[in-house]
Amino acid sequence: MYEVVEKTRPKVLVCDGNEAAAWGVVLSRPDMVAVYPITPQSSLAEYVAQFVADGVLDAELVEAEGEHSVLSVLHGAALAGARTYTASCGQGLAFMFEPYFRTPNLRLPIVMSIVNRDGISPQCVWGGQQDAMTVREVGWVQLFCETVQEVLDTIVMAYRIAEDRSVMLPVNVNHDGNYLSNGIVRIELPDQEEVDDFLGTPDVNWHVALDPDRPMGVDPLTGGSSGPGPSLFVRYRQGHCEGMQNALQVIVDAHAEWAQRFGRSYAPLVEEYRLDDADYAIVTIGSMAGAGKDAVDAARERGERVGLIKIKTLRPFPVDAFVCALDKVRAVGVVDRAVCFGWNSGPVHQETRAALYHCGARIPCLSLIGGLAGADLTQAHFDRAIAETARLLSGPCPRQPVWLNAQD
Amino acid sequence: CPKDALKFVTSARLFNRWGDLEDLFVPGLGGCQGCNTEIIMRHTLRRVGPNTVLATPPGCIPGMGSVGYNGMAGSKVPVFHPLLTNTASMLTGIRRQFKRKGRAVTALALAGDGGAGDVGFQSLSGAAERGEEILFVCVDNEGYMNTGAQRSGSTSFGAWTATTPVSGTSRGKKQDAKNLPLLMMWHGCEYVATASTAFMEDLYEKLDKALAASERGFAYLHIYSPCTSGWRFPAASNIEVARKAVESNFAVLWEYQPEHGMRLSRSIDDPVPVTEYLKLLGKFKHLDAGQIAHIERHVAEQAQLLGELARIGRGVECGAHATADAAVM
């Protein structure tokens, strides 16, 4: 028996990150949503389907037969002019990789949530950021959320960023599987009219279209080793790189306008927490930052001069903002929720070391890896991260990563 | 003779009906000399018309320049490379978005057998199951011809390909081809048919029906396309090869409509010996007696199965129209 309940749109919600994401989708008014379920994204797909069924969201819903088709359906829809949305993670993202790789190169402003999940094997269905980290060189804009409210707000902002004419790139809005996807808190729902005004009218296929009124060949063979091909290919690659760099300012502007209109502000690229008088800092990404900030507060009460740097925008990498933060401290410990196999550290640690090249001083940089496959990163784990990082001020920097959950 | 006269009337009639319409591919495409696929492409798009979005997954069709090279387009309708794997999915998004905006645009695929039935089968099957309004034409040249004639699921038993060579203990492909159009029929599509360029009037009729069906749901048209390069026969013989394939029951022409069930488009009785077909093709020239017997048996079994399905189909039709038939009689 199913109850039909009269739906009114609330102002305040008590919901988890997946429902918040679905509300972000509702507010963004996509034309088409394609979904395929995968843990821990499934309830997000269900919420969207329910909203379409209830008439809360006026969108075409395609229940495709797999993630590969999910993104492919959206490619077609976007080329025909649709604002589009989907969500996936983990193995779904891996299976989706073929169209995923192509999305930014076609400059399609698709927004996709990644409800971050660790990679198999070992077989697991739990959170971790290995999925998003593994595809960070593919040319999507990648934003990482800390809170449930931020998930909703960032999905709406993602359309503004993706569809900016100087960007025209797909955006991944990442929220951690389990702790954000299923974590329930109080959030506020922005006003629809204000969101409509913020986003403007979608115009996603002004530059490339599949439309009998504007015939063209889309994605002809381009390249080769002679003739005009090589330089053409380079031109498109350069354009893509430029679009990524343009996104940095567009992300900042979108967040600034969001704060002005809706009264909630987030650091768009890199957040500095208690950093100005800090000797050292821990670097975090995603939902772990909450416990990390609690740990920093506790350490400050003990007299430790420690701060926290949180990355929201991982791609394009906000080199200037990040270097500005790094320049304030004398040591950093980077906490990753994924592994960078090639460097025996975490991916954000690898990014941090690359950014250090641009810093005034070469400071020690420790890799800490935790929260894999659903493991919790508590304040106690960050107490340890802080202690391990403090040691860098007076001793050598270990080349091995610290595995935070190894003794849990 | 009267039979031939009828045939010329047919060809002239098709010319009079469709010959005046603009060919919607550019004049120059890089198909091989005598390419059957190019015949299929040009007639199909001429018939389907310009209010179309055309998908050509990687293979001979875009390989000859249908989408274009380095900024130069090969088609006069909106055309694109899907991935080899996602043709039906991309067309799903296109068709649904236009429909949402109140526009009826034909979503047309011209795909090879690999992009349709092997690596592309998941998206094809998914779109057919969902009843997406797509006209999906599979141009079956029984292998990966664009990449140098490798085996596909559609390659027939015994055939030489670049990955089923004839050498030492290897005598060509060891398995029969999968029957992709029958698989599509079991999806419950709005329309499924097989066709051949050697039977052009039949092909045009099926295009008509498939196009109309694609306004209501999934339409699948499977067209046999002998490949002069990969099958090893002279370019000038292409239509002759296509004709013999049908006349020998190697490729049976049939169609399926939900309201009629399956029907044979042409009698399967008294076929010419399948060896008449095999001997035309270099890819079969190594066949031993056992392999030929296998093919003969397989062709006969397939024809019998299709005949049985058609008999059931007619039964349904007769049942449904019994009253009307009686009245006529």
Next chain:
Amino acid sequence: MKKQSVPLFDPGAIPDNLCPIATDYSRMLPGDWRSQRPVVDRRKCVKCAVCWLYCPVQCVVERAGWFDMNLATCKGCGICAQECPHGAIAMIDEED
């Protein structure tokens, strides 16, 4: 001939480094692929259009009393000669 096509998209107003698109017709003409060319015997041609039906490049053009081939695009495959029911088409070698 009834024109069916709509003019191709004019890309003038969009950046040329965004997305690979093709907005000019390919000007390739494969007539130079030919080593043999079809020659139509006008007396034998009855305009049955079999050659038109089977020509892969659709280079067959209708004249007042016979069908002819556009040699700019004819690749010289010979299907028309083989299929012509009246033997009205011969394939002859291209000159050196």
Next chain:
Amino acid sequence: MFEVRLHGRGGQGTVLAAGILAKAVVAEGRHVVAIPQFGFERRGAPVAAYLRISERPMRAMTNIYAPNCVVCIDSSLPRVVDIFAGLSAGGVLVQASRRTLGELKIPPAIATVALCDAVAIAREVFGRPITNTVMLGAFARVTGLVSLEALDQALVETSFRDAGLVQNRRALALGHARTVVHRIDRKEAA
């Protein structure tokens, strides 16, 4: 801050109960973080959900390891799961059970026990042993952290797949009414 751990079995609505409780707590002006234990949702398998209540906003999105209160909505679960793990001293146990206090093994950390024959109430209301909303009534009764009215309103805002709103409201009210609260004087016991 007050930390709660809910225990139940798959299919009994443990996670849903945490969500309903979160709604009610927020409606009364407090802040909440509720996180379910992650795993496959399988009917009958033990599940848990964590809930943190505070007067101030909370940042940590983490599990709970030293709860102030354990709510166990299934009477048979304590046999197979250590529902008391990490429980803070002076803690509260809200247990679905038809037994009396004397029949239960209560660890010394617990200062308050609320017992509710939730299965009987659920059978009466739903005809099935779905005890989640019943036990929310029991929780409200013993902790006073949330009012029955706020929980009732939270039910109205919740979608139930298998049961009606009217039944759930009645279950909540009965759970509240028929819960027996025992304060254990540990000094006396010691």
